[in-house]
Amino acid sequence: MTLQKANNLFEFFKSTLVINLAVCVVPILFLGLFAFKYTFLTVGFAASLVVKELNSKNEYLFYYNNAISKTQLWLCAWGCTFVFLVILSFAFNFIATLF
Template sequence: MNRKWSNLFEFFKSTLAINFAVSFFVFLFGGLIAFNYSVLTFGFALSLFFKEVNAKNEYVFYFNNTISKIQLWVYSWFFTFVFLAICSFVFNLIRKLF
């Protein structure tokens, strides 16, 4: 079970760079709220699209470890949601303290 979670987390980490790069441009034009929505929707979908086009052979590795493509996408979105919630909490805490 630990190996499965490790593989799911590695897939999540591989989607972060494109997700945040796309969402950063949304942040520049739309602000923090638009950034949060973009990370969970448009940026996430675009990062999955790039993974699908550029690294579709990686899915064989995950399939051999009994992880389906749908599981990868759902758990990756869940990890993204939790990561964004923690970052938002820390950002708001720092903003209130200082």
């Protein structure tokens, strides 16, 4: 994988992250951190992909021209979301042990 391709995949992940976090605000407020983790990986991620699918159809053409398929975008974004969630969980647990 080239550096340009990795940068493009990371930019796609960052564009889905904002929508994902916005969807997950309600579960963390009412149901706690446990529900946030599951919502972040499932409902939030799916909602961010739906929004990207409806609002940014031309972006997929950009990624396709850079030899990145839609499936590869989604799988890499889910993998990055999982890694981000693991790091976030460690940070929350560390803060909880401090206080």
